[in-house]
Amino acid sequence: MPHLSYGDLQRIFKKLDLNGDGYVSISELHWVLDRVGIWTSQEELEYTLERDNLDLEEFIRFYDESIAAKIRSDGEDDEAEDDEERDRLDLVEAFKVFDLNNDGFISSEELQSVLSRLGLWEESKGDCRSMIRKFDTNSDGLLDFEEFKAMMLLTTP
Structure with missing residues (x-):
């Protein structure tokens, strides 16, 4: 999975913010994570994030700290693979x-x-x-x- 740009993350956030209130709910975040192959429970997300929704900046920070970090660490492990x-x-x-x-x-x-x-x-x-x-x-x-x-x-x- 490639690293996403700020603009990519903004577009994804807008698509996930179905009601246009400026927040992405944990269930919407869980849906997209599941679709891209990052499996976690909705309860685990709520516990980790300590909230039930994210604004754009929190969404981007979550991506940078969780998803992008996982991609980078997976890449380090993969170096030994063919x-x-x-x-x-x-x-x-x-x-x-x-x-x-x-x-x-x-x-x-x-x-x-x-x-x-x-x-x-x-x-x-x-x-x-x-x-x-x-x-x-x-x-x-x-x-x-x-x-x-x-x-x-x-x-x-």
Whole structure:
């Protein structure tokens, strides 16, 4: 998972702040953490944060102190692993983020849902179906892991 910029974090915060009150609730934070492969209980988040919601600055501080720190420490452990295996495992984790119903495939709806929720999708940039079609080698309208890998590595399958 790449380090996110301040602007990326602002967009994600805005998408998570569903009611526009300037706060992200623990349940919304728990949802996004679960989607990106950081598993923790909602109760553990409440205990750790000692509150039930975060404003933008608290959200960014939480990211920097918790998530980015975990990414950095995981990176140190990974140095001993084979690069190819680490890349494969990263792709598997990324695939799980997009496979919302855990059926082993990514539909255009799942792709658009995750990209939208993270603030990385704009309706004006096109349709997720056409993005999937470019890498859908068996023309079933879904991406399996190998097709997803080809898309993420920007190669033709």
